[in-house]
Amino acid sequence: MPEIDSGDTAWVLMSIALVLFMVPGLAFFYAGMVRSKNVLGMLMQNFFSLGLVSVLWVLLGFSLAFGEDLGGGFVGALDFVGLAGLGEIPGLEGALTIPPIAFVAFQMMFAVITPALITGAIADRMKFAAWVVFLAVWSVLVYAPVAHWVFSPGGWLFQRGALDFAGGTVVHINAGVAALALIVVLGRRRGWPGEAMPPHSLPLTLLGTGILWFGWFGFNAGSALGANGLAAQALINTHIAAAAGMCGWLLVERIKDGKATTLGGASGAVAGLVAITPCAGFVNTMSALAIGAVAGAVCFLAIQLKYRLRYDDSLDVVAVHLVGGIIGSVLLGVFADAGVNDAAPDGLLFGGNAELLVNQFIAVGATLAFSGILSLVLAKVIDLAIGLRVDEDDEAQGLDTTQHAETAYSFGDVRSLGRVA
Amino acid sequence: MPEIDSGDTAWVLMSIALVLFMVPGLAFFYAGMVRSKNVLGMLMQNFFSLGLVSVLWVLLGFSLAFGEDLGGGFVGALDFVGLAGLGEIPGLEGALTIPPIAFVAFQMMFAVITPALITGAIADRMKFAAWVVFLAVWSVLVYAPVAHWVFSPGGWLFQRGALDFAGGTVVHINAGVAALALIVVLGRRRGWPGEAMPPHSLPLTLLGTGILWFGWFGFNAGSALGANGLAAQALINTHIAAAAGMCGWLLVERIKDGKATTLGGASGAVAGLVAITPCAGFVNTMSALAIGAVAGAVCFLAIQLKYRLRYDDSLDVVAVHLVGGIIGSVLLGVFADAGVNDAAPDGLLFGGNAELLVNQFIAVGATLAFSGILSLVLAKVIDLAIGLRVDEDDEAQGLDTTQHAETAYSFGDVRSLGRVA
Amino acid sequence: MPEIDSGDTAWVLMSIALVLFMVPGLAFFYAGMVRSKNVLGMLMQNFFSLGLVSVLWVLLGFSLAFGEDLGGGFVGALDFVGLAGLGEIPGLEGALTIPPIAFVAFQMMFAVITPALITGAIADRMKFAAWVVFLAVWSVLVYAPVAHWVFSPGGWLFQRGALDFAGGTVVHINAGVAALALIVVLGRRRGWPGEAMPPHSLPLTLLGTGILWFGWFGFNAGSALGANGLAAQALINTHIAAAAGMCGWLLVERIKDGKATTLGGASGAVAGLVAITPCAGFVNTMSALAIGAVAGAVCFLAIQLKYRLRYDDSLDVVAVHLVGGIIGSVLLGVFADAGVNDAAPDGLLFGGNAELLVNQFIAVGATLAFSGILSLVLAKVIDLAIGLRVDEDDEAQGLDTTQHAETAYSFGDVRSLGRVA
Amino acid sequence: MKLVTAIVKPFKLDEVRDVLKGMGVEGMTITEVQGFGRQRGQTEVYRGAEYTVNFVPKVRLEVLLSADAVDGIVEAIVEAARTGKIGDGKIWVTDVEGVTRIRTGEKGSDAL
Amino acid sequence: MKLVTAIVKPFKLDEVRDVLKGMGVEGMTITEVQGFGRQRGQTEVYRGAEYTVNFVPKVRLEVLLSADAVDGIVEAIVEAARTGKIGDGKIWVTDVEGVTRIRTGEKGSDAL
Amino acid sequence: MKLVTAIVKPFKLDEVRDVLKGMGVEGMTITEVQGFGRQRGQTEVYRGAEYTVNFVPKVRLEVLLSADAVDGIVEAIVEAARTGKIGDGKIWVTDVEGVTRIRTGEKGSDAL
Numbered sequence A, B, C: 001m002p003e004i005d006s007g008d009t010a011w012v013l014m015s016i017a018l019v020l021f022m023v024p025g026l027a028f029f030y031a032g033m034v035r036s037k038n039v040l041g042m043l044m045q046n047f048f049s050l051g052l053v054s055v056l057w058v059l060l061g062f063s064l065a066f067g068e069d070l071g072g073g074f075v076g077a078l079d080f081v082g083l084a085g086l087g088e089i090p091g092l093e094g095a096l097t098i099p100p101i102a103f104v105a106f107q108m109m110f111a112v113i114t115p116a117l118i119t120g121a122i123a124d125r126m127k128f129a130a131w132v133v134f135l136a137v138w139s140v141l142v143y144a145p146v147a148h149w150v151f152s153p154g155g156w157l158f159q160r161g162a163l164d165f166a167g168g169t170v171v172h173i174n175a176g177v178a179a180l181a182l183i184v185v186l187g188r189r190r191g192w193p194g195e196a197m198p199p200h201s202l203p204l205t206l207l208g209t210g211i212l213w214f215g216w217f218g219f220n221a222g223s224a225l226g227a228n229g230l231a232a233q234a235l236i237n238t239h240i241a242a243a244a245g246m247c248g249w250l251l252v253e254r255i256k257d258g259k260a261t262t263l264g265g266a267s268g269a270v271a272g273l274v275a276i277t278p279c280a281g282f283v284n285t286m287s288a289l290a291i292g293a294v295a296g297a298v299c300f301l302a303i304q305l306k307y308r309l310r311y312d313d314s315l316d317v318v319a320v321h322l323v324g325g326i327i328g329s330v331l332l333g334v335f336a337d338a339g340v341n342d343a344a345p346d347g348l349l350f351g352g353n354a355e356l357l358v359n360q361f362i363a364v365g366a367t368l369a370f371s372g373i374l375s376l377v378l379a380k381v382i383d384l385a386i387g388l389r390v391d392e393d394d395e396a397q398g399l400d401t402t403q404h405a406e407t408a409y410s411f412g413d414v415r416s417l418g419r420v421a
Numbered sequence D, E, F: 001m002k003l004v005t006a007i008v009k010p011f012k013l014d015e016v017r018d019v020l021k022g023m024g025v026e027g028m029t030i031t032e033v034q035g036f037g038r039q040r041g042q043t044e045v046y047r048g049a050e051y052t053v054n055f056v057p058k059v060r061l062e063v064l065l066s067a068d069a070v071d072g073i074v075e076a077i078v079e080a081a082r083t084g085k086i087g088d089g090k091i092w093v094t095d096v097e098g099v100t101r102i103r104t105g106e107k108g109s110d111a112l
């Protein structure tokens, strides 16, 4: 057992906090974009992931994801249920310089935020109870196995040599395709796409963007699991991809729509962050810049897909996370640079080597298929059992009062009058 | 003098920043719950603690709390006034692996946030000037001695073996009972409890919750004063107690009121965080989960106390901090686990040992009595001297304009017209 | 090459994240103060600095600032363009215990936030396109050279022995005088100073303040480039100066205007933070307290300058950053204490030594002259080329709709109705 | 000249506007208001305390019209705004003595 | 049919509503407005600049009534809304030519 | 007694108020409203989707006056609120049967 390094531990503890903070960040990023009658519904779907998924992760999820492989690299054993007998993490014996419990906590935050990403697609129309069921089952049956495949040294994609530094497949593609599956069953918001449903508070969305950007440094550079040159490289890559993503999105938006919007700037930064996630610790700074810029531009254009294909992905989870995740995972096969991280081979550009690219495609495809199909089935089953969707009147009135018996804002004098029952 | 460890120092510096950030977090948590005419009043009562208490801590408070014990373990000497002659901290000679000035700053943030917790109880009716006086005197005469008793190795409760990892007694019970004492003198808001006084902005409250949760990692895991396995355990305990607190509160709320509310989710998380504070570095993960869940459920039910006993604890400081702090401090006597931290004995559950539990009761009782009585006297004296409460018209008009000559929000066109005097 | 220390690296990585987070913090600090029709305009001017300046820094700025000195200490060579060949940083060979790429990223955040400070002065009337051009050119032609002079060991002010721990001249004076130059060309808002233009959301401003205070720990204590006693001293100095700045401002405000305002509390804290920036790692705690208090009081009074001299510095960048930066840079010549940091001489107070004070004046004067003149010329050129200012109608309607085709808030039912084109 | 004032449910506003526009109404003025009536407000719960919100968000339309158009417009609003559920709102008509268009100073029906 | 419009201080709204309800008024419509009158607005200070806010928040009630109820209702509002301090507001009465309930199409006093 | 109601552009409000004050008008009531008319709302774009906002923010003034003051006041508002561009708004006058000042119970023109 290598010694625990206090510097590495300090950075990973901080990274856990940073990724935790991304959850409210995401909640506000999304909540700013919905209409004011659905703000709390959106916030709650996100915050509750912190409650429910954290508990499930300790009880079950961590063991399925990082327990001793049960064979075939598909899922982990139940040895770590309730974190019992947590000693070393299988496959990382002797490699971790941080306390194993810190590794558990770091991975927990990934398990929490991944399903939270889905909420952007289903905005304004899903029953809270149905979301709770989806969240619980999905985090155990879909998230934990995919995390095992890719992040656990025993996982089959890990074994094949597919790379994912901080969650291009596990987090973004996984959540993005699940979002698509869920909205196929859930259906469109009434009035979409004819009715305007403008963001109720872009400052909230910008606040969420700021928190996400900040937290993403923990997400990606924390994935180095230490405070070293690799973490620093991952951090600057993360930042420059976000910056370039913002520039890329705004440029194309300016050309297409005539204006550079603040929502565009925020969205472009997030697109860049998504795309760099799998690559952060495997590419050099200029490659990160390129990946970010491409993601910003392409994700903006990918939004048109929903108008073409008529699925109501309310806040563009598919265009940003699914498309952005695929861009990053695939471009990693192109830009991987063994000079940055000798744990990885050179990719197409620096090594003329297509093997990694093939592995990346396999990882993308496997995630799409597994998560897409299971999410579809799960959505269908919940719909049949308890119904996914609020009724028409409740949708018109909004989720805040109908699902949570609350109102987000009471600015005026009149709203704050009234009697206690 | 042991060497300063850069990793430990990095984590403690970061923890200082995290606890600092909890103050605005708390300010927003509370400010979202008041009516829009009292938003700035609430924010200012909190932010000003950062200004005033920090200065007092450097000048006086730190010395009273962590100076050489004056005998009897009651209060420290004045040697460190103005941080003069700060070398090693009495009782921690050779134990700290961080610069002593970092210890001063970390403890300063605790001194700042503790009285800020009180502001939730007094919302909407206290004169700003009276609050300033209360804040100054209380932080010196009440907070510093209690911190000495429990946190300083020379303190009498520390000596007895009462445990408090990060402030169950010193912070939460101390602030909670002071809040109760203060509102006894201050009286109820006009109209309470008949009139509805709904939160003016739950998104602000949720934002505050997110920041508090994030910052609490520094509060609790920073109390390990190093980046090591203990800090990691404290961190995961903190998180899982918050998560379980959210689940516990929402479950009971759903059963009792029929809805799981966002304010409930936020409140449950905070209740879990409060309860785990004294326990964070002394219990295992599953115990933390249990403590959090119990706190979430019990604190929710404890809110009914104020309706029974007719004290207007506006934002439930008593139910969350006093009750939550007692839950944590007492349950520590049950769940303490020497396997987690050999600096502590096993408690009732793992050691069949009631001694710790007895000590915990003594610490709770002593804090309740000392802080409760002094706070009551202090409130009474200020009331007689300058009056605690704004007059009826000012209360109706709100604290923002009457105490601070400002308005929180000016969204419309009309408000932003007008002439400079 | 000294070994990379994981603890130092952890702290610097975290500090990079903290300074990054200051940019949204600043954006909200400012955005809360403008009227609701200009909120997004303000946010975007700040957020876009994250996008554009980051990219330019990697491509060009870092090399100009920290490349091998071209002679005379005026500017760095182009060796590091695109971060090519980044090995050791000239003049820091053997001194850095962190990965050089972390140093690049840390300095990048300074380059990003400095021009963002300017946006407070130009609120409500500048074309977005003109701002983009100013931002790009200024960050390369003004910021990078000044950073070279002061921060690079090859810079002429560094060589002279002028001190600037974290950016009193490079950041605050530089941005403050550029702001003054820009508004001289840009002109006043229509209606100023007769019309009331009250802050549309002080809670946003307070949120920004909280984030800035939190992030400033990274800004100043991160400038120690390690997790050690110096960083801890810089951190407590930063905090106590902010606290004292708040107290100082509020005291004078209370005397002059009869009320202690929340905007005053926030502004005083920022003034204290600005003034301590150059001093953070060179003075002791009580000196920091004094510097902060002076800055709080003087910056408040300095606001009257704009009414006297009739320049419309909308959100008081001159009074807070220019005046605050000068206070700090000059008082450093008074309070510098070699006992705190032996890399610096004692100043007037502790060493009776005026040499440092002279150097500080030279550094202040050089920055004022260089940045002031270049910024004036740049503003004039852009004004002639594409016009700095939106037209009268657009100014009346606000930047949000006219520059970005968006509206910040849509609370009511009516705004969220409407049809997609 | 008459003034037709209608209180309707907010989500019906777009429909009403479309119908009126189709009937040649060139303008109207909208206010967000709170209605009190037979329709009960929603119940909200904050930390276990149950509030009944007394006021229900409504939208108030004001339309200036020539007298002969009134009956048709009132009927049209009734049609467009009706859901059949309690709280659909009221329409009332008052007499207007004069109308002026600010831009041109035109008076009477030319001002509409 | 008459329309009684009253401008009152916001914190008096609940009281007024209770009184009217007690007198059999079934509904009313409320608007948040800004009043300008003898009552001075508050003074605010932002970074040393003093502003006088010209407008004071008020609440505007509209109540449709049958003509014979008007006098009693006006008196009742005066009673309930009076604080005796400047700025208590105004009440005015206008004639209404017709009222329709949208839900049922009922007209006249049946529509109330 | 008459009630003059005017819909004007928000940034003209201060000017109108000054003029009316200069003419001896002691009070008025302001409502923030949304106007629909010939003036087109702005176009907004959110992630590539273009919306036309149908409603334009306007301010509604209500001024109670004695009958003989009406014409002068209407003219004054037209002067003060005119920009000459589309969307300047409307003014209309209705008859008021009675006014009461809540503070004193005064009626008629004494109540103004």
Ligand SMILES: Nc1ncnc2c1ncn2[C@@H]1O[C@H](COP(=O)(O)OP(=O)(O)O)[C@@H](O)[C@H]1O
Pocket (backbone or CB within 6 Å): D007, D034, D035, D036, D037, D038, D039, D040, D056, D058, D085, D086, D087, D088, D089, D090, E026, E027, E028, E029, E030, E062, E063, E064, E065, E101, E102, E103, E112
């Ligand atoms: N007497 C009244 N005067 C003015 N407005 C009224 C009156 N009665 C009802 N309203 C308005 O009409 C709305 C609907 O009335 P309500 O009694 O709830 O249902 P309905 O119109 O179906 O009878 C109310 O919310 C209120 O805004």
Ligand SMILES: Nc1ncnc2c1ncn2[C@@H]1O[C@H](COP(=O)(O)OP(=O)(O)O)[C@@H](O)[C@H]1O
Pocket (backbone or CB within 6 Å): E007, E034, E035, E036, E037, E038, E039, E056, E058, E085, E086, E087, E088, E089, E090, F026, F027, F028, F029, F030, F062, F063, F064, F065, F101, F102, F103, F112
């Ligand atoms: N001539 C008027 N026309 C319309 N509303 C008025 C008029 N005068 C006063 N008001 C309204 O009545 C409110 C109170 O008037 P004010 O003159 O302040 O006090 P008071 O009603 O006690 O005389 C004002 O805020 C305004 O809303």
Ligand SMILES: Nc1ncnc2c1ncn2[C@@H]1O[C@H](COP(=O)(O)OP(=O)(O)O)[C@@H](O)[C@H]1O
Pocket (backbone or CB within 6 Å): D026, D027, D028, D029, D030, D062, D063, D064, D065, D101, D102, D103, D112, F007, F034, F035, F036, F037, F038, F039, F056, F058, F085, F086, F087, F088, F089, F090
């Ligand atoms: N028939 C109407 N009834 C009520 N208000 C109207 C009517 N027509 C216009 N308005 C109001 O007047 C405002 C200006 O009208 P508009 O047609 O845009 O321009 P203009 O007044 O220059 O003809 C509208 O925004 C609306 O508030």
